[in-house]
Amino acid sequence: MESDAPSSRSERRRRTERRILAAAGRLFAERGYEKTTIRAVAAEAETDPGLVMRYFGSKDALFARVTEIEPDEPPQGGPDEIAEVLLRSLGDKLRTRQTGTEAMLRSMLTHPAAAEEIRATLAEQQHRIAEAIPGDEGHLRAALIGAATLGTVLGRDLLRLEGLSGADPDRILSVLRPAFHALAHGEAEQE
Amino acid sequence: MESDAPSSRSERRRRTERRILAAAGRLFAERGYEKTTIRAVAAEAETDPGLVMRYFGSKDALFARVTEIEPDEPPQGGPDEIAEVLLRSLGDKLRTRQTGTEAMLRSMLTHPAAAEEIRATLAEQQHRIAEAIPGDEGHLRAALIGAATLGTVLGRDLLRLEGLSGADPDRILSVLRPAFHALAHGEAEQE
DNA sequence: CGGTTCAGTCAACAGTTGTAGACTGAAATT
DNA sequence: AATTTCAGTCTACAACTGTTGACTGAACCG
Incomplete structure (x- = not known):
């Protein structure tokens, strides 16, 4: 009972990437860098470790992607x-x-x-x-x-x-x- | 040119235990729990991983020993x-x-x-x-x-x-x- | 339709980890 | 002196790690 009807190659790809990013975010946030394994991310995203590597290059690169954050409002005034x-x-x-x-x-x-x-x-x-x-x-x-x-x-x-x-x-x-x-x-x- | 003349069994034991505790403290403090390995502690203490295990039981127990700290001065008053x-x-x-x-x-x-x-x-x-x-x-x-x-x-x-x-x-x-x-x-x- | 691309799967690698246990030799005890 | 204890050493295991590469099949493009 999930929302889908996936099949378009680029669409599938985008979805899996998003799932991986979301899963990685959750796990990195909960467990930290060292205790989060590529395998666990893949499992959480319901995909394969190999794919995680192919799409993001390395665990470090995945972490970097997940932790990209926009800067704060620059403080000024008195x-x-x-x-x-x-x-x-x-x-x-x-x-x-x-x-x-x-x-x-x-x-x-x-x-x-x-x-x-x-x-x-x-x-x-x-x-x-x-x-x-x-x-x-x-x-x-x-x-x-x-x-x-x-x-x-x-x-x-x-x-x-x-x-x-x-x-x-x-x-x-x-x-x-x-x-x-x-x-x-x-x-x-x-x- | 170190201070020694070790040989007394209990004395040697006490010394190695102290060296292990000191090494473990340094490494846990610098690298954190996960990235500190029993092997690294042993190397830093110039001894054997097996000894670390025998004297402290497990990595967790060693960590617990190292992080025993006395409580702060209890705050009171207004x-x-x-x-x-x-x-x-x-x-x-x-x-x-x-x-x-x-x-x-x-x-x-x-x-x-x-x-x-x-x-x-x-x-x-x-x-x-x-x-x-x-x-x-x-x-x-x-x-x-x-x-x-x-x-x-x-x-x-x-x-x-x-x-x-x-x-x-x-x-x-x-x-x-x-x-x-x-x-x-x-x-x-x-x- | 035929060929190419590529998302997804699987198996294996080389290295590291905590931990267990057998062994050695010297100190301690009898 | 004979025996026991025990600090210290070495090897090995089973599990887990990041990462690689070969393979499969369906979507894509001509």
Whole structure:
């Protein structure tokens, strides 16, 4: 009772590729790079390991395809605007979970390519943020905002930390908001 | 030119066990659970894979031994005291890096036992923190402090994020301080 | 219709893994 | 001195890995 009537060569091909990508995304996100095998991906996609190799070249290349993600909205403006933009980006990540992103995060501690991608992404964002933050600590502040964001997504969606795994994104954001503003401000605003 | 004159059976045994534990700690911390092989541990410890198995039973058991870590100073007091205690704990972790802790963190996204250990440790700390934080959001606030702490250690020592990898622990703490206090406070103290 | 392309299948490769067990020789014990 | 214990070594196994290449049959194109 599935939707089909497949048979057109290019159409079949496109479908299998999509199934493989979806299966790979799921498995990489759940198990990480090393524990995800080509065979398991093929089984999950109901196809053959050989096909996976032929269509994507190698396990590494498949991983790279799955973890292609579009960059965040570039933060700009003053410290407060920056904090709000970053909170909004975090909110998006918490609301609409992407297998690609999760695959990347899941493997970032063990797969060098994933680690490098994260480093590069965060570094670029940092530079933009640092420009807008007064004081010579701009880079450090930007990096710590990144770290906090990372920890939050990791804790909620990958580690499923108690008290965070089911939490409503909006409540998370509202608790985090003052903290992000505090981090974004070079000069102490309270005390 | 090494210090030795080994030969006493129990002494030799103790030494090799220590070498194995040290080697395993280093490798688990650098490469994570899956990519660390018994053979590599044995080679690093200049001994035999068979011995590693005999002395520690299994790879899992060896990992468990290596990642035994003593719990943090239990946080107590009001929100501000709690924030300070947690900052101090973070400072300790940043200043004196422990291979056991790093091995645990490195593997927490791919090795279920490591993930569970982290969850349990953080959950227990959270409960204590939550009691002292006013408002019904105590657990969420506690969890987010944990996530931020996790992200900071991860970003600095495991991922080596640009702008964080070489950062002085005290500067990190001073930037994080207002943010931790903001997170610990149930009622908004600033605006 | 005849020939070509190509999605899909299958079997096999070379290497690595955790783990088990037999063996050796020297320290420990009697 | 005779015997037992045990740290250390070596070999082997069964399972699993990414990857390759030969094969099959149906869709495609002339």
